[in-house]
Structure formats: C-alpha cells, structure tokens
Amino acid sequence: MASITFAFKALCVSLLFIVVASRPTGRPKVFNVQRHGSKPDGKTDNANAFTSVWSRACRRESGRSKIYVPKGTFYLGGVEFVGPCKNPIEFVIDGTLLAPANPSDIKQDTWINFRYINNLSISGSGTLDGQGKQSWPLNDCHKNPNCPKLAMTMGFAFVNNSNIKDITSLNSKMGHFNFFSVHHFNITGVTITAPGDSPNTDGIKMGSCSNIHISNTNIGTGDDCIAILSGTTNLDISNVKCGPGHGISVGSLGKNKDEKDVKDLTVRDIVFNGTSDGIRIKTWESSASKILVSNFMYENIQMIDVGKPINIDQKYCPHPPCEHEKKGESHVQIQDLKLKNIYGTSKNKVAVNLQCSKSFPCKNVELIDINIKNNGLEDGSSTAVCENVDGSVRGKMVPQHCLN
Incomplete structure (x- = not known):
C-alpha cells in the first residue's frame, strides 16, 4: 500500500512538473531596435527599421512582445504601426525619438501613428521630440488657405484596451497626442510641453472615444x-x-x-x-x-x-465675421x-x-x-x-x- 501511495505521489509531482514546464514564460520576447538596425545618431532615418521590428513583434504568435528603444537619439521620419497583432505588445521608449525639423519631411497627418491594435502598452523615460519651432510660424490656416498640413506627434486610431505612461512629448508641430475611436485607454504620468505661444499644440485631443482615463499628468502648451x-x-x-x-x-x-x-x-x-x-x-x-x-x-x-x-x-x-445673424x-x-x-x-x-x-x-x-x-x-x-x-x-x- 505504501508503495502505491509513493508511486501516486511521484506521478502527481511529474504531472505538475510537465504542466509548469509547458506554460509560456511570463517574460516577453524583447526586440531591441538598436540590435535590429536602428542607429541612435540623431540623423539616420530609422523609420524602416522600426516598422520592420514592429512587423516581427506584431505577428509573433506565442507570448508577449516587447519593443525596446534604448537611450540615444533615434531620428524618425513619419512611421505607422498597424495591427491587428497576434499578441499584446509593450513599446518601451527610454531614448529620444526625434522628428524631422522640416515639416514637409513628414508625409502623413501624424508623425507616429498606431492603428487597429488591442492590448498595447507604451511606457518609458524617453522623449518624443517633435522639433516644432520651425513649423509654428506656418500655422496660419485661418488667414492662409494654402497653409501646409502640419503633423501631430503621436496618434491612436481604433486602439482598444491599451495605455501610455511616463512618456514626455516635447514641442509638437501641431497637437501632441490625438485619439480617434479609441476605447478603454489609460494615460498616466505623461508630461506634455510646448511654449505658451506655439499655435494649435493641443496636449491631448480626442473624438469618438469612450472610457478614457487621464491621471497624474502635466500639460503646458499653446492651445x-x-x-x-x-x-x-x-x-x-x-x-x-x-x-x-x-x-x-x-x-x-x-x-x-x-x-x-x-x-x-x-x-x-x-x-x-x-x-x-x-x-x-x-x-x-x-x-x-x-x-x-x-x-x-x-x-x-x-x-x-x-x-x-x-x-x-x-x-x-474665433475668426470674425461670423454668421450668427444669418443662421x-x-x-x-x-x-x-x-x-x-x-x-x-x-x-x-x-x-x-x-x-x-x-x-x-x-x-x-x-x-x-x-x-x-x-x-x-x-x-x-x-x-x-x-x-x-x-x-x-x-x-x-x-x-x-x-x-x-
């Protein structure tokens, strides 16, 4: 009887070991952008390298993916990160992402854009530097019908169950963060900075969104x-x-x-x-x-x-004359x-x-x-x-x- 009991216990321990060993580890698969071809020299355009890393992390089927931007200055032209992805993604930014100073070098409405993604987490001690100073004098659309289209810093469209924390956004060309059709999203610990006289540099802008929580955030802008x-x-x-x-x-x-x-x-x-x-x-x-x-x-x-x-x-x-008397x-x-x-x-x-x-x-x-x-x-x-x-x-x- 004792031998049967011992054998049963040994079998249970073996099965437990198999179950634990077969579980996916809690640690995500890390994709360090610098190890995948990105250069932190402040001048090489890393847009293609970043999107390549995103593609690999997004299509990975087992476990979580973590994209890591180490310290350093990574120049980026306009870049889009598009889902849906097959797993939750962490995007950790400890370095500086540097936008083109010339606004015409960004060929899209938003400099860094996330679309059609669930379970996205953006965090880190890093900075999104929009280099907006050269663009602000061009922001005169209320009197100039040929004004150039200026890019917002970071956008989220059709993104759900996600969050952003601890990032700094500096000197956007237009708005800093733009949200459209985003649901269940937390924003916390973020710092947003632009001079008080910088036009249309809204801190956080949202439309057609629901269940957004903004907390413990410092915002100073021109709008x-x-x-x-x-x-x-x-x-x-x-x-x-x-x-x-x-x-x-x-x-x-x-x-x-x-x-x-x-x-x-x-x-x-x-x-x-x-x-x-x-x-x-x-x-x-x-x-x-x-x-x-x-x-x-x-x-x-x-x-x-x-x-x-x-x-x-x-x-x-905001710009008289207005049509109140007519309409x-x-x-x-x-x-x-x-x-x-x-x-x-x-x-x-x-x-x-x-x-x-x-x-x-x-x-x-x-x-x-x-x-x-x-x-x-x-x-x-x-x-x-x-x-x-x-x-x-x-x-x-x-x-x-x-x-x-």
Whole structure:
C-alpha cells in the first residue's frame, strides 16, 4: 500500500512538473531596435527599421512582445504601426525619438501613428521630440488657405484596451497626442510641453472615444491642455496640472452636420496655472448639428490667475465675421452640469461666464462652493455673467451668482 501511495505521489509531482514546464514564460520576447538596425545618431532615418521590428513583434504568435528603444537619439521620419497583432505588445521608449525639423519631411497627418491594435502598452523615460519651432510660424490656416498640413506627434486610431505612461512629448508641430475611436485607454504620468505661444499644440485631443482615463499628468502648451470633441463619452480626468494653455475644453462643437453627443465627463483635482481658460465648453453660434452635452462633473479645481476660469461660450467664433445673424443660435443642448469646490483667482473681473444658447438654454447647472476672486488689473470684486441658463446654487458663492 505504501508503495502505491509513493508511486501516486511521484506521478502527481511529474504531472505538475510537465504542466509548469509547458506554460509560456511570463517574460516577453524583447526586440531591441538598436540590435535590429536602428542607429541612435540623431540623423539616420530609422523609420524602416522600426516598422520592420514592429512587423516581427506584431505577428509573433506565442507570448508577449516587447519593443525596446534604448537611450540615444533615434531620428524618425513619419512611421505607422498597424495591427491587428497576434499578441499584446509593450513599446518601451527610454531614448529620444526625434522628428524631422522640416515639416514637409513628414508625409502623413501624424508623425507616429498606431492603428487597429488591442492590448498595447507604451511606457518609458524617453522623449518624443517633435522639433516644432520651425513649423509654428506656418500655422496660419485661418488667414492662409494654402497653409501646409502640419503633423501631430503621436496618434491612436481604433486602439482598444491599451495605455501610455511616463512618456514626455516635447514641442509638437501641431497637437501632441490625438485619439480617434479609441476605447478603454489609460494615460498616466505623461508630461506634455510646448511654449505658451506655439499655435494649435493641443496636449491631448480626442473624438469618438469612450472610457478614457487621464491621471497624474502635466500639460503646458499653446492651445487646449485637453480637447474633448464630438462623440466622446465616459471620460475621467484627475490630478492634472495645466498651464500654459487654453484649459480643458469641450469642443468646439456644432460646426459639422454629423457630430455626436458628448456625455459623462468627470474632471477632478485639477490645477490651472496661468491659462487663458480653465473649465471651458465652446459651441459654434451658427451650428450645423443638434447634439447633447450632458452629465458633466467638475470638482476640486484650483485656478491660479486664469483668464476665464469658468467659461461656457455658445457663441464661439474665433475668426470674425461670423454668421450668427444669418443662421441663428447654437443648437447644442448643454444640461446636467455640476461645478463643485472651484476656487482661486481670475485675471479678469468676469470669473464665471455662462453664455448659453437662446434657442437651447442650458439646463440644470449646479454651482456648489465657488470661490474665485479677481486678481486682475480691473478694480473690484469678481463678477458672473449669465445668459439663457437655468440651475441652482449651494454653499459659498464668489462671485455672486446670476442664475435664475
């Protein structure tokens, strides 16, 4: 009997060993771009070498793949990384990816583009250097119909269940990060930097996206720190420092006929420092679409010398003359908007501007504990302006509210 028991135990141990040995190891297959032909000399175009490495990592069928960019400066022309891939991919960037200084040397809308990929992770201590300084004077499309098309730094389209963390994006030619039809994506620990006078260098821009989480991120740009466009839902933004820049903006909305609703936005624990705007919703006054903007929560937000701390602008028209008199008011409906514990200083006397549409007034706007003082050149206390807005007020209110 003892020998049978011993034999059974030995068989179990053997089977366990076979099962453990047959499992795929937890470590990914590493593809070091430098060992696959890339040169960190800051001048050799490594685009083909990078896409070759991507192709090998993407089509590998067993286990995870890891593409590694070591320290050094890797010059890249325009490059696209396209899926679907057969396994999850880590893209670790510890070096600098350097864009062409001449904008015409990038032959696509986005310098580094990821498309049709699931389970992508981008991380590292590295930098995406867009070398935008030469491009910024060319960004004059509102007055020059022949303006050149400038590339955004990094784009994600049809990418799901993915994340980016700890990367630095420096001096983009246009926007830094662009998201289109991206779902379940986390952005954390990212640093985004461009001068305050660099035009259209939005930090993070997204449209037709859902379930995006942005946290612990520092953004300083010449345009919106975060721009939220048509069709974006279930967005959570927390612990973000914004400045310089134009704040966290919803819109502009309503310009095009096929736009979709924007809803379920939470913005909390934010610092706006020296920005032109803080909380901003902008819709075109002569809008082409009827859409709904709803269920927004802004909470625990500090304003430090912000131009327009709270700004709903439903007469948005950046380059007059505008067509409001011909086409009428905005048809974008804003409703169920809560602003709680918003405090700090305004550079202008009007600290709260709620300029809603006459045709579609703002509904159910809640103001709770607002304390924004005038720190600008105009004397006197801060003020609020309300047009076509219905809502309620609780707690401390500086400036004095103007809601119905």
